[in-house]
Amino acid sequence: MSEPVKVEVGLGERAYDILIGPGLLGRAGAEIAARLPGARVAVVTDENVAAAQLPVLQAGLEAGGVSSTVITVPPGEKTKSFSHLETVVDGILAAKLERRDAVIAFGGGVVGDLTGFAAGIARRGMPFVQVPTSLLAQVDSSVGGKTGINSPRGKNLVGVFHQPKLVLADTEALDTLPVREFRAGYAEVAKYGLIDRPDFFAWLEKNWQAVFAGGAARIEAIAEACRAKADVVARDEFETGDRALLNLGHTFGHALEAAVQYDGARLVHGEGVAIGMALAHRFSTRMNLASPDDAARVEAHLKAVGLPWRMADVPGGLPDAEALLGFIAQDKKVSRGTLTFILTHGVGKSFVARDVPASEVLSFLKENHPG
Incomplete structure (x- = not known):
């Protein structure tokens, strides 16, 4: 295979590589042994990934001389x-x-978040490696700690x-x-363009079908x-400043996820983010911060890709606007009650808005509520 693309996360002594490309499961043992010589590993996975891909990873670990045990979760x-x-x-x-x-x-992201937390507290902190198997995990939850x-x-x-x-993002997975x-997962890809890379968003508008098809794109x-x-x-490793920008769409999206009680049949995380990004652009328009054309452009792209983009796209109905505001108020993006x-x-000009009036958010939720 050709050499994978390498992206470094520059955190000084704690810097690490993200390797991206096909065939990385087969190289997992060699890559891990090079960075953690002599380490044994516990592989935490879910039942679906275990059935589809675990033998390939186990063979890759064995080929690199890394012994493993497996812990499976739903x-x-x-x-x-x-x-x-x-x-x-x-x-x-x-x-x-x-x-x-x-x-x-x-x-995917669920296993990554759970496993990273377990590694962070077992024996007061153990090394861990992210081997993400979903697009969402490869571009978002596996990176950043x-x-x-x-x-x-x-x-x-x-x-x-x-x-x-280490992060091993095997695109064949x-x-x-x-x-x-x-x-x-694509919703999180588009998010990076909407934060501060307008050229990337424009590239996605032209090339999203090739991204879905696979290969170089x-x-x-x-x-x-x-x-x-x-x-x-x-x-901004610990989200005291700029890193909050990565939450574009997440405050609305997390509220919707909580509102459906994390029922993946109704709404998965990336879908919540997609709706949340559309709402964030529409709310920015309402607050006279951006042109309605930008919100329409975002909505059009999400719709073209096949993602939900409005609260009415959540099946099964939603709690009222007051209840949704309650979920937003519980979110981690709240600081001292504001x-x-x-x-x-x-597009590509996102910023952190503090002290947003709750009354404005409530009015906006009522206007956009499917009920």
Whole structure:
């Protein structure tokens, strides 16, 4: 195979590589052994990924001389819970892994978030490697060290920052993804263009079909998204400033996810982000911050790709606007009781808006509520 594309996350002594390309599962053992000599590993995965791809990863680990044990969890957002965190930590300890051994997150964003958190607290912190198998995980959740689980009170409210030692984004792993899951991941790809890379968004408008088809366009889209995230993480690892921009669409999106009780049959994370990004642009228009043409352009692209873009696209109905505002107020982007949103002055011109009046948000939610 050709050499993978390499993107470095520049965090000084904790810097690490993101490798992107086909065939990386088969090279996993060699890449891990080069960075963590002598380490044994626990592979944490979900039942779906295990059935489809685990033998390929195990063969790749064995070829590199890395011995492994496997911990399997159920698929789905509800796995990001205290009970499954306990299962994973207990599995790591039961395997008698030592502090300098490693944990591999092999799956989508749910497995990555859960596994990273478990690695961050088992034996007071163990190395871990991200081997993301969904597009969303490859371009977003596997990079940057955010780990955690959900609470009934909101999404990702319990967790730690714990950077991986390596990210292996095998683009062939995406070939088994259902198209709905690929679309959901694509929302996060588009997000990077909408934050501060308008040329990338324009490229996606022209090339999204090639990205979906696979090949060079897909690798380039993933690499550019990873470069965008790596740049932000290197500037602001712990989300005290610029990194908040990566939450474009997430405040609205997380509220919608909480409103459907994380029911993946109704709404998966990337779909919530897609609707959230459209709402953020539409709300920016309402606040006279951006042109209606920008919001329409974003909506048109999401619609062309096949993503939901309005609250009415969530099946099964939603709680009223007051309840949705309550979920927003519980989100992590709240600081000392005031609402913080990522808003925009146009495509690729996002910014952190603090002290957004709750009354304006409530009026906007009422206007856009399908009920």
